[in-house]
Amino acid sequence: MALRNSDPPGAMQIEAVLFDMDGVITDTATAHLAAWKRLFDAYLLSEGRAAEPFSEADYRLHVDGKPRYDGVQSFLASRGIELPWGGPDDDPETETICGLGNRKNHHFQAWLAQNAIEVFPGSRALLCELDATGIRAAVFSSSRNAREVLDSAGVLARFEVLVDGQDMAETDLPGKPDPAIMLRAADRLGTAPERVAIIEDAISGVEAGVAGGFAQVVGVERSSDESALEKAGADLAVADLAELTIGEGRRLVARKMHSTPLAWEARGAIRERMEGRRVAVFLDYDGTLTPIVDDPAAATLGEGMRAALSRLSAKVRVAIVSGRDLKDVQALVQDETLYYAGSHGFDLAGPDGWRHVVEKGAAFVPILKDAAETLAARLASIDGARVERKRFSLAVHFRQVAPPDEAAVAQAVRETIAEHDGLHASAGKKVYDVKPRVDWHKGRAVLSLLTTLDLDGEDVLPIYVGDDTTDEDAFRSLSDRGLGIVVRDGADRRTSARFALRDTGDVERFLLWLADVVGGEGVP
Structure with a gap:
């Protein structure tokens, strides 16, 4: 199906957003x-x-x-x-x-x-932005348990209207891909479809939104390629609602890394968010604290950055969250006052010998070992390709691979993943990260550290700074409670971060500024 024009000339402003429930608002x-x-x-x-x-x-x-x-x-x-x-x-x-x-x-x-019902942080953050902009919100669901689920999650009151499976049964409404349930929700809000945006995670739901003539249909695909929802007719597809913001005509648009406001331009807003709250800072390593280099072993920490970390960690809790092995990143930073999360958060450590290994990752060690051997054999004939074996993950580096051979590297990764149940791969900056397919990532590691450090309260402002796609999990996890700051040094892409820094030098200056603000030194 061809994509619709999501912003035609003279299009009316969005008055309301209708959310599907399961997989969009609640993690059920x-x-x-x-x-x-x-x-x-x-x-x-x-x-x-x-x-x-x-x-x-x-x-x-x-x-x-x-x-x-x-x-x-x-x-x-x-x-x-x-x-x-x-x-x-x-x-x-x-x-x-x-x-x-x-x-x-x-x-x-x-x-x-x-089990407790969880609300996706990015969905909660978007609801707050809609409230601030005066855009109304409703929720629809074919589930007869919808009211119970939303009430359990603590968000039932955030929606003016709920149309659920019980309503469908009582009024004989057809299910999706018929748009009847969406049209009923818009009607109860007292607004027309051409002034309403739909957010859906199901192909049938996207098809229903298109059939209903709604102003926008946004797809959310959290676990795989968003292209299936775009093929079904979505005007825009994202991996998480934290990637959405409100643009011209009060329409939903994707946040882009290179157009995200610089932290320097938002110092006032950041200081306001910090007021009366304890600050915790989480930092990626490669591309954030050090520039990306051809040889990962040469990514040493500069003395200026080392001094900035030391100054900041004397005033707030600081953690390094890296895809590198725990021992590797500890050896590079050489600061025992910091907390560390290695292997994308599967291996954690901190001062005074504190250590925690995420058990759900440990079960995959034999599978990762076999996958590493398979990849090494497949990539042996490709100059510059290198497999880095880590305790709970693998990294396939191709920064030094000739451009014509990059497709062969990607194919080797795909074939290996297909042969090893329980693994998945994500693309970063000239690297493929191969990790266990479990609900654990940098974002989960940050939340775990916040709990461990007794910083899991409303009086805490977590700040995460990172540059790569694996850092997006942390941006999403903190989108409703903290600040995500993306380092722009790379090709443009969608992001869930709210602010940006230009490069690693900008990161160093920002950390020094944070230390001064936390220390009450009256900096602008």
């Missing part, structure tokens, strides 16, 4: 996926069918964003299975579409009873 997609898989895999096994087990791809194609019973019917049809529809009151053990749907709800309710 994992729970839904687990409940659906538990349902369908057990059903297929009990029937002795030779069908493929339920997968994440099945979730995206057949059930995500749809009313529960429609999802059951869609998935079963994909496996050539037909069942009678039954009725909403069917017992969960009844072999009907409704019976299986009720069984899935039982599995999901069991998850809700044992």
